[in-house]
Amino acid sequence: MKNIAYLKIGIIGGGQLGKMMALEAKKLGFFVSVLDPTPGCPASQVGCEQIVADFYDAQKIRELVTKSDISTYEIEHINTNVLKDLAKEGYTVHPSPEVLEIIKDKSLQKKMLIRNNIPTARWKMVEKNLVSEIADFGLPAVQKSCRGGYDGRGVLVLRTEEDIKGALKCDSFLEELVDIDRELAVMVARSTRGEIKWYPVVEMAFDERANICDTVIAPARVDPKICQTASEIAVSCVEALGGTGIFGIEMFLTKAGKVLVNEIAPRPHNSGHYTIEACATSQFEQHIRAIAGLPLGSAELFFPAVMVNILGEEGYEGRPLYEGIEDVLAIPGASVHIYGKKTTKPFRKMGHVTIVDRDINRALERAEIAKRKLKVKSG
Numbered sequence: 001m002k003n004i005a006y007l008k009i010g011i012i013g014g015g016q017l018g019k020m021m022a023l024e025a026k027k028l029g030f031f032v033s034v035l036d037p038t039p040g041c042p043a044s045q046v047g048c049e050q051i052v053a054d055f056y057d058a059q060k061i062r063e064l065v066t067k068s069d070i071s072t073y074e075i076e077h078i079n080t081n082v083l084k085d086l087a088k089e090g091y092t093v094h095p096s097p098e099v100l101e102i103i104k105d106k107s108l109q110k111k112m113l114i115r116n117n118i119p120t121a122r123w124k125m126v127e128k129n130l131v132s133e134i135a136d137f138g139l140p141a142v143q144k145s146c147r148g149g150y151d152g153r154g155v156l157v158l159r160t161e162e163d164i165k166g167a168l169k170c171d172s173f174l175e176e177l178v179d180i181d182r183e184l185a186v187m188v189a190r191s192t193r194g195e196i197k198w199y200p201v202v203e204m205a206f207d208e209r210a211n212i213c214d215t216v217i218a219p220a221r222v223d224p225k226i227c228q229t230a231s232e233i234a235v236s237c238v239e240a241l242g243g244t245g246i247f248g249i250e251m252f253l254t255k256a257g258k259v260l261v262n263e264i265a266p267r268p269h270n271s272g273h274y275t276i277e278a279c280a281t282s283q284f285e286q287h288i289r290a291i292a293g294l295p296l297g298s299a300e301l302f303f304p305a306v307m308v309n310i311l312g313e314e315g316y317e318g319r320p321l322y323e324g325i326e327d328v329l330a331i332p333g334a335s336v337h338i339y340g341k342k343t344t345k346p347f348r349k350m351g352h353v354t355i356v357d358r359d360i361n362r363a364l365e366r367a368e369i370a371k372r373k374l375k376v377k378s379g
C-alpha cells in the first residue's frame with residue numbers, strides 16, 4: 001500500500017459526521033476533501049478542502065471522487081447514479097453505490113431483510129389506493145416514505161380513520177405499530193478485507209416532541225441474551241448487504257422480548273458517538289480503517305457512557321449562541337462537542353455531550369444535568 005499520509009479521502013457531506021470522520025482520517029495521516037452545499041460547513045472548519053456543491057451535482061461529485069483515492073459519504077441522500085458510474089470506471093467508493101441504493105429506499109431495505117430472514121416488523125407496500133390498503137393492513141399503523149426521510153421526517157403514525165386524511169403523499173409503505181419496550185442500536189464495521197467488528201448494544205431514547213434521537217446509553221441495560229441476539233442480528237445485516245465501512249443498525253426490542261431491525265445507516269451513526277470517549281477505537285476511526293483496508297481496531301467499551309444530543313432550542317433561529325458550556329465542562333467525565341454549524345433552528349442537531357463514568361446511573365444523572373444546562377439559542 002502507498003504511504004497513507006499521501007492518500008486522499010473524499011467525503012460527500014461535511015456536517016458533524018463528516019467533521020468527526022475527517023478528524024480521525026487526518027489523525028491517521030490521510031488528506032481529506034469534502035463536498036457540501038454550505039460554505040464553511042463543519043468539516044471545512046477542521047482544515048478539509050471543500051467543494052461547495054449540492055449532493056446531487058453529478059459533475060462536482062465526479063470532481064471529488066476522481067481526485068480521491070477512496071471516497072465515502074456521511075449521508076444517504078446523494079446522487080447514487082454518478083457513484084455507480086464512477087465505481088464502474090474503477091474509482092473506489094465505500095460503502096458501494098449498490099449498498100447505498102438499497103439503504104436509500106427503506107422499502108428495498110425491508111425486502112433485503114426479509115430475503116435474508118432477518119427479523120423486522122410486518123409491512124406492506126402502498127401500491128395504489130392508500131385508504132383501502134390501510135383498511136386492509138389495519139390500524140394503528142406506521143406509514144413510512146420510501147425515500148428522503150430522516151430524524152423522524154417521513155414517518156407517520158396512523159391511529160384513526162381521521163389520521164388517514166393527513167397520510168403521506170409519496171411512495172410509501174405501511175408497517176405494524178410495534179409495541180416498543182426500548183430502541184436498541186449496534187454499530188458494525190466490515191473492512192475491505194472482510195474483517196468484522198461490532199460495538200456493544202446501546203439504548204436510544206427519543207425526544208417525544210420531535211421524534212429525534214436524544215439520549216444514548218452504553219451499554220444497554222437489557223438481558224445479556226437479548227444483547228447477544230441483537231449483536232448477531234446486526235452483524236447478519238451487514239453480512240447480507242456485503243457492505244464495507246461502518247453501519248448503524250437500529251432495532252426495536254418489543255415488549256414481548258423480540259428484537260426487530262428497524263433500519264440501517266451506511267455510515268457513522270448518532271448512536272455511536274459515545275465510542276469517541278468510551279471505546280478503544282471510535283466509530284469514525286473504525287470507518288476510515290474499514291474503507292482503507294487497514295486492520296480494524298478493538299471495539300471494546302472501557303466504561304459506561306451516556307450521550308445527549310444538543311438540539312437547537314425552540315423559538316430560536318439564526319447564528320447560534322451556546323449557553324452553559326462552562327457549567328457542563330465542570331461536570332466530571334463530560335466531553336462537549338460543538339459541531340460549528342453556522343445557523344441554529346429548533347431541534348437541529350448542534351452538538352452533543354458524552355459523559356463517561358464507571359457507574360452508569362451516575363452518568364445518566366450527569367447527562368440529564370448537561371442537557372438542562374447546555375442550551376443553543378441565537379443572537
Ligand SMILES: Nc1ncnc2c1ncn2[C@@H]1O[C@H](COP(=O)(O)OP(=O)(O)O)[C@@H](O)[C@H]1O
Nearest residue numbers: 121142149150151152153155175176177178263
Ligand atoms: N413500526 C414502528 N412502530 C413503532 N414506532 C416506530 C416504527 N417505525 C418507526 N418508529 C419510531 O419512529 C422513529 C423514526 O423511524 P425510522 O424508521 O427510524 O426513521 P428515521 O429515518 O427518521 O430515523 C423510530 O426510531 C421509532 O421511534
Ligand SMILES: [Mg+2]
Nearest residue numbers: 151250262263
Ligand atoms: Mg431511524
